[in-house]
Amino acid sequence: MENQVILKIHCIFCFSKDFVLPDKNYSPQSGHQILCAHCGRSNDYDSLMRVAKKNAKERAEEQVTQELNRFTKELSRLFK
Amino acid sequence: MGKDELKKEREAVIDSVLIFMNDEIERHGALIAHIEFSFEAESEDTVAIIKETGISYESIREALNVCIARNYVTHRGLGTGKYGGLILTEEGQGRAVSVEAAKHTVPVAGVEGSRVQIGQIHNYGNAQIGDRNVQNVQNVLNSILESIEGADASDEEKAEVKGLFKRFLEHPLTQTVISSATTVIATKIGVS
Numbered sequence: 001m002e003n004q005v006i007l008k009i010h011c012i013f014c015f016s017k018d019f020v021l022p023d024k025n026y027s028p029q030s031g032h033q034i035l036c037a038h039c040g041r042s043n044d045y046d047s048l049m050r051v052a053k054k055n056a057k058e059r060a061e062e063q064v065t066q067e068l069n070r071f072t073k074e075l076s077r078l079f080k
Numbered sequence: 081m082g083k084d085e086l087k088k089e090r091e092a093v094i095d096s097v098l099i100f101m102n103d104e105i106e107r108h109g110a111l112i113a114h115i116e117f118s119f120e121a122e123s124e125d126t127v128a129i130i131k132e133t134g135i136s137y138e139s140i141r142e143a144l145n146v147c148i149a150r151n152y153v154t155h156r157g158l159g160t161g162k163y164g165g166l167i168l169t170e171e172g173q174g175r176a177v178s179v180e181a182a183k184h185t186v187p188v189a190g191v192e193g194s195r196v197q198i199g200q201i202h203n204y205g206n207a208q209i210g211d212r213n214v215q216n217v218q219n220v221l222n223s224i225l226e227s228i229e230g231a232d233a234s235d236e237e238k239a240e241v242k243g244l245f246k247r248f249l250e251h252p253l254t255q256t257v258i259s260s261a262t263t264v265i266a267t268k269i270g271v272s
Contacts, residue, residue, distance in 0.1 A: 012174045013091070033178070033185050042182035047174030054170045071248050075224070078241055 009048045011036035093143040102176035112168045119163040
């Protein structure tokens, strides 16, 4: 099971991972709009984070389900 | 009209459809999963969107096909027709919000082509993923524990299973996802 997952955010319009940023150390804040380097459209940072969190939640739930299934199999094996 | 222009026009219709849906959701003060739309011919939502945007039904249908393919909207259930029983997804709402926000704010600009990794989501700490399912998980874990206790097995076998259970409960991701439930159960079997 993965303990840490790094998610890259995607442009909500064209799904590109490249954004136009003022400098390399720029860290977007809530309320900011960031430009996609591919399609040039403006993305609402809060919305991008909401989508990323939803994807993280789905991924974590999937992993927990897998672990529960594995655990159930272990239990069945022990009580055979 | 050229291919690029047609694509651009289709993207604009997608924006309009998603903004219409998001406006309805916000007007009702509801969550995206709670408001269902039907864009079947002559349905209430179809009449309303055509009236509001002036876009043809054919264009709306084409845009909806793209929205479904890109997961901007999704079907809530079966048997409601291709354009019925649709709900907005986080992605769809995000696009609608982005389009509206772009009308009022200036985006951050800079060096083109910068690749950025924004935010790392760690499966540590007390962030609890999910809400209404914790009680169910606690019930399941309780049942497992009771089954172990009541099983027709030797004390050694029970201790072995409890050890596995303990390992599962102590795992960082288990703690993160179902923290409150695991804490209760862990206390019951003496996991500090």
